[in-house]
Amino acid sequence: xxxxxxxxxxxxxxxxxxxxxxxxxxxxxxxxxxxxxxxxxxxxxxxxxxxxxxxxxxxxxxxxxxxxxxxxxxxxxxxxxxxxxxxxxxxxxxxxxxxxxxxxxxxxxxxxxxxxxxxxxxxxxxxxxxxxxxxxxxxxxxxxxxxxxxxxxxxxxxxxxxxxxxxxxxxxxxxxxxxxxxxxxxxxxxxxxxxxxxxxxxxxxxxxxxxxxxxxxxxxxxxxxxxxxxxxxxxxxxxxxxxxxxxxxxxxxxxxxxxxx
Amino acid sequence: xxxxxxxxxxxxxxxxxxxxxxxxxxxxxxxxxxxxxxxxxxxxxxxxxxxxxxxxxxxxxxxxxxxxxxxxxxxxxxxxxxxxxxxxxxxxxxxxxxxxxxxxxxxxxxxxxxxxxxxxxxxxxxxxxxxxxxxxxxxxxxxxxxxxxxxxxxxxxxxxxxxxxxxxxxxxxxxxxxxxxxxxxxxxxxxxxxxxxxxxxxxxxxxxxxxxxxxxxxxxxxxxxxxxxxxxxxxxxxxxxxxxxxxxxxxxxxxxxxxxxxxxxxxxxxxxxxxxxxxxxxxxx
Numbered sequence: 001x002x003x004x005x006x007x008x009x010x011x012x013x014x015x016x017x018x019x020x021x022x023x024x025x026x027x028x029x030x031x032x033x034x035x036x037x038x039x040x041x042x043x044x045x046x047x048x049x050x051x052x053x054x055x056x057x058x059x060x061x062x063x064x065x066x067x068x069x070x071x072x073x074x075x076x077x078x079x080x081x082x083x084x085x086x087x088x089x090x091x092x093x094x095x096x097x098x099x100x101x102x103x104x105x106x107x108x109x110x111x112x113x114x115x116x117x118x119x120x121x122x123x124x125x126x127x128x129x130x131x132x133x134x135x136x137x138x139x140x141x142x143x144x145x146x147x148x149x150x151x152x153x154x155x156x157x158x159x160x161x162x163x164x165x166x167x168x169x170x171x172x173x174x175x176x177x178x179x180x181x182x183x184x185x186x187x188x189x190x191x192x193x194x195x196x197x198x199x200x201x202x203x204x205x206x207x208x209x210x211x212x213x214x215x216x217x218x219x220x221x222x223x224x225x226x227x228x229x230x231x232x233x234x235x236x237x238x239x240x241x242x243x244x245x246x247x248x249x250x251x252x253x254x255x256x257x258x259x260x261x
Numbered sequence: 262x263x264x265x266x267x268x269x270x271x272x273x274x275x276x277x278x279x280x281x282x283x284x285x286x287x288x289x290x291x292x293x294x295x296x297x298x299x300x301x302x303x304x305x306x307x308x309x310x311x312x313x314x315x316x317x318x319x320x321x322x323x324x325x326x327x328x329x330x331x332x333x334x335x336x337x338x339x340x341x342x343x344x345x346x347x348x349x350x351x352x353x354x355x356x357x358x359x360x361x362x363x364x365x366x367x368x369x370x371x372x373x374x375x376x377x378x379x380x381x382x383x384x385x386x387x388x389x390x391x392x393x394x395x396x397x398x399x400x401x402x403x404x405x406x407x408x409x410x411x412x413x414x415x416x417x418x419x420x421x422x423x424x425x426x427x428x429x430x431x432x433x434x435x436x437x438x439x440x441x442x443x444x445x446x447x448x449x450x451x452x453x454x455x456x457x458x459x460x461x462x463x464x465x466x467x468x469x470x471x472x473x474x475x476x477x478x479x480x481x482x483x484x485x486x487x488x489x490x491x492x493x494x495x496x497x498x499x500x501x502x503x504x505x506x507x508x509x510x511x512x513x514x515x516x517x518x519x520x521x522x523x524x525x526x527x528x529x530x531x532x533x534x535x536x537x538x539x540x541x542x543x544x545x546x
Contacts, residue, residue, distance in 0.1 A: 099437040118438035
């Protein structure tokens, strides 16, 4: 029923017959989703509000486990294993699959400590190693020049765009293989948004990226592959240009031409 | 017409608001005036002298001041860790179904009048202390424990409220970096709620230091500084509650007023510090 292309790339993740049901409901919020996530590429998830794109994104790092009673079914394959297994080590999984949220979430600590946080959780205490990795992460997140002189300052003193780049630095400092972006620019002004988009594109050399966005232009600008979701189902997954120019599904076409949304 | 009603309303609320200010100033003045005799007689020695002998017209307030400070300190040392533990449990660990019944019980505990804590302490707590440590069972330690139990619910409830203000998205960010529940509590929630937690502690401290009824039952009213915390002692409010009826001389009366003036200054300082913290928090938000 859905149109899912085969990707020529190596796969970072593979979703098979995935269903997700929230606590207290019987109707699954995500139904029979199957899709590949290409390695070192950007896959965008688009669709109207409530279509399940964020729910799907939060399944990749098992964020739903923080709240009791949520149920996963099916398979999400990552490095040869099904991460939905109950025995999956979530702490370990989340260091491999990082996440950036809708709003900047600087922790109530200094800029340096924010970036070092994930590293310290992994038990890295060596001062010079921490310094090196914090600097590298800040450079990769294109914010080093702005903050290098005030690493000890409170991170909450930065602007929204700077804080979001700090969050990206914090996430890439632990060298994840996959990064999940949940509408990362929805709280930012156009200039900061541009900066984040540029950064996301640069990052795909090192990590595989999945980005949820309600902004179709953003998906078109940054992503290699785009998946269109509607009412908990994945309707179409295709190469971004093809999906926007020649959608195979009628629903996709109606959505991208603005007939609903 | 409506204009006049507005004016009347405006002025009457203003008068009521200013009357609060007036009452505070009035109490300060009265306490200060009545203390003058004692201040002139003893000067600064009043605070440093340990001898309280009404029959000799000799009044030194150090045992009472020390009693207030030490019993409050004991109460804080005992109550703070427990309150934080209860708050962490209620805010982060307890299953949803338990949060509300336990939370409400704690708020009920906070509403128990202090005289009931005092009675309960005297009849059911003093014997336990007597069995464990010997002696009379009344004294500084018992007072500290009863005070700790009394301030704990308030502290736990306010600390929980402060912890609950931590945005989910901030906690999720720490989990998303591979944090455990304990990491998130200690690195994110407690630092985020710090101002509220400290504020609740200072307010609890203010309540403990001025507490009269709960402590009067179990303190002993003995004007003596003892090295043993199990020995009977006194505090400022305990002295005031016990001795005003016996104050038969002008100087005795004035000395008690100076004690209350000192208590007011201590409480005022504590509340000012708490306000400072709370104000800092609201300015940030």
